[in-house]
Structures are given as C-alpha cells and as structure tokens.
Amino acid sequence: MKPRNIVILTGAGVSAESGVPTFRGPDGLWEGHHIEAVATPQAFRRDPLLVQRFYDARRAALGKVVPNAAHLALARLDAEWRGELLLVTQNVDDLHERGGSQRLLHMHGELQRALCTACGTAPAWTGALSDDPPCPRCGAARLRPDIVWFGEMPYHMDEIEMAIGRCDLFVSIGTSGAVYPAAGFVTQAQRAGARTLEINLDPSAGTPLFDEARHGPAGTQVPKWVDEMLG
Ligand code: APR
Numbered sequence: 001m002k003p004r005n006i007v008i009l010t011g012a013g014v015s016a017e018s019g020v021p022t023f024r025g026p027d028g029l030w031e032g033h034h035i036e037a038v039a040t041p042q043a044f045r046r047d048p049l050l051v052q053r054f055y056d057a058r059r060a061a062l063g064k065v066v067p068n069a070a071h072l073a074l075a076r077l078d079a080e081w082r083g084e085l086l087l088v089t090q091n092v093d094d095l096h097e098r099g100g101s102q103r104l105l106h107m108h109g110e111l112q113r114a115l116c117t118a119c120g121t122a123p124a125w126t127g128a129l130s131d132d133p134p135c136p137r138c139g140a141a142r143l144r145p146d147i148v149w150f151g152e153m154p155y156h157m158d159e160i161e162m163a164i165g166r167c168d169l170f171v172s173i174g175t176s177g178a179v180y181p182a183a184g185f186v187t188q189a190q191r192a193g194a195r196t197l198e199i200n201l202d203p204s205a206g207t208p209l210f211d212e213a214r215h216g217p218a219g220t221q222v223p224k225w226v227d228e229m230l231g
Contacts, residue, residue: 003169003195004083007160008074009185011090013174013201017068017219020061020093024176031058040150048144052130055145059111059126062093070173070222071099077226078103086163088156090175090182092147107154107182113146122146154181165192171225173199174218177206186210199225 012022023030030038031054037043038054067075078085078101087104089096092111096104109115114125118140125143127133132141148154164170170189177183186196186209198210199221207213214221 003167005163005167006077006081006083006085006169006171007163007167007185007189007194008085008087008171008173009090009175009182010074010087010096010173011175011182013176014070014074014089014218014222015065015068015091015093015095016174016201017070017217018065018093018095020065020091020095022176024178036150039147041152044144044149049130052128052145055111055147056128056130058092059128059145062111065093065095067095067099068219070218071095071101073223073226074173075100075102077229080230084163084166086160086167088160088163088182088185090179105156105160107148107156107160109145109147109155111145111147114143115146116140116143118142157181160185161188164188164194167192167194169197170194171197171199172206172210173222175200175204177204177209197225 016022021031038051044051074087085103087101088107090108092109094112112126113122114129115122116135119138121137123136129143134141135143164185167189172186183206186206189196196210198207198213200215201217202215
C-alpha cells in the first residue's frame with residue numbers, strides 16, 4: 001500500500017557529496033578535532049575562542065558548497081507529495097533549504113543562527129562570532145552558535161514526535177544512528193505502525209532495526225527512491 005504520511009530523517013551523509021565533512025570520519029575526528037572538544041557546553045566554557053573559531057570556519061565554508069542531487073530530490077518530493085511530509089535534519093548546514101525543502105526542521109540547530117545567552121534570542125547570523133559582536137536585541141556580547149551540543153536538548157521534539165506518531169513511512173538518510181534521540185526515531189516509527197527504510201552509504205549501527213536498507217551514495221540512491229515514490 002502506498003504510504004501517505006512520511007517522516008524523513010537526514011544526517012551528515014546527505015551533505016557529504018556536497019563536500020561537507022561528516023562527523024565520524026575514519027580517523028574519528030571532525031575537521032581535526034575530537035567532537036567533545038568543540039561540541040559540548042563544557043568545551044565552550046573552557047575555551048570559547050576555539051569553539052567560536054571552529055564554528056565561524058564551518059559557517060564560512062557554507063559559501064563554498066551547494067546542494068547535491070539528494071537535497072534536490074528531497075525538495076521535489078516535498079513539493080509534489082500530497083500527504084503529510086516532514087524532513088527532520090540533524091545537519092546544521094542550510095543545504096536542504098537552499099535545495100528548496102519547505103517542510104523542514106533542524107533538530108540540532110543551524111550554523112547560520114546565533115543564540116544570545118543573555119536574552120535567549122536567536123538571530124539569523126552569517127558572519128563571525130569569535131569577535132564577540134553585540135546581540136541585536138539586548139546588546140550583550142554573549143552570542144554563541146545556535147547549535148545543539150552534546151548534553152543539550154534537541155529542538156522541535158514535540159512536533160517531531162507527533163509527526164512520527166502519525167507517519168506510515170519513516171526514512172533515515174545518511175546518518176550513523178549513533179546519536180540519540182534521533183537514533184531512536186526508527187523504533188518509535190515502528191511502534192506507530194510505520195514501514196521503515198534506511199538509505200546510507202554503508203550499513204549503520206541501526207541497519208538491523210529497519211524493514212529495508214539500501215546502501216550507496218545518497219546522491220544516487222535518494223533520487224532513485226524519490227522517483228519511485230512519485231512514479
Ligand atoms: N551517502 C550516504 N551516506 C553517507 C555518504 C553518502 N555519500 N557519506 C557518508 N555517509 C554516511 C556514513 O556512512 C555515516 O553512516 O553518513 C553517516 C554519517 O554519520 P555521522 O558522521 O555520524 O553523522 P550523523 O549521523 O549526522 O551525526 C549525528 O552527531 O556529532 C553529532 O550533532 C552531530 O548531528 C550530528 C549527530
């Protein structure tokens with residue numbers, strides 16, 4: 001039976017062919033750093049300049065990458081799918097929105113947003129944060145990247161869990177399944193009665209949990225799957 005309501009979860013693998021490095025490379029490092037050294041509140045307290053510069057570089061690098069065939073195919077599915085559809089991304093890049101996706105939530109925050117630790121506002125931000133610019137709302141020089149670090153609560157969880165509870169197809173694309181709560185979505189979807197599909201370069205930690213797994217680059221596998229869905 002053709003599904004009606006779809007939830008799609010994406011991870012770093014969907015942006016890999018655009019040239020955005022994944023988190024858990026073969027050397028276990030993220031752009032030369034241990035993840036814990038740049039992606040925890042403790043790291044930010046210990047060495048704010050290092051963390052700000054690290055994310056400033058990631059934000060600046062977005063200007064050199066463009067959406068790939070997987071982002072574009074997911075945007076086409078979003079535009080043409082008549083039922084409910086929610087794209088939940090763990091990625092902090094803006095390639096899904098540049099590809100054209102509309103029904104999209106960033107559960108781990110966005111590189112192109114700052115978060116004021118004084119007043120809580122989260123303004124759009126394309127420049128650097130390492131030079132301690134003032135918050136556009138309250139004026140305090142206490143902006144950090146609006147990124148969900150390890151130990152912090154992901155965004156939009158209520159909305160995501162409601163969509164998973166209603167979906168009849170859950171698709172996970174380009175994620176290692178190593179980080180919760182996203183890694184638990186497949187089980188939640190199955191409990192809600194959904195069919196589950198993994199699309200990943202190679203088998204992930206979560207592969208045995210899915211009803212079906214397709215392995216290969218997202219730039220090839222995702223357009224093929226979208227063609228099937230819309231065909
Ligand atoms: N096509 C499809 N999958 C790919 C491709 C590709 N071209 N290249 C790599 N992959 C797969 C890898 O095999 C791996 O399973 O993408 C996955 C990327 O895994 P991670 O690097 O662990 O990234 P992700 O799952 O998004 O990480 C989750 O961890 O550090 C935190 O908050 C960060 O959002 C991130 C979260």
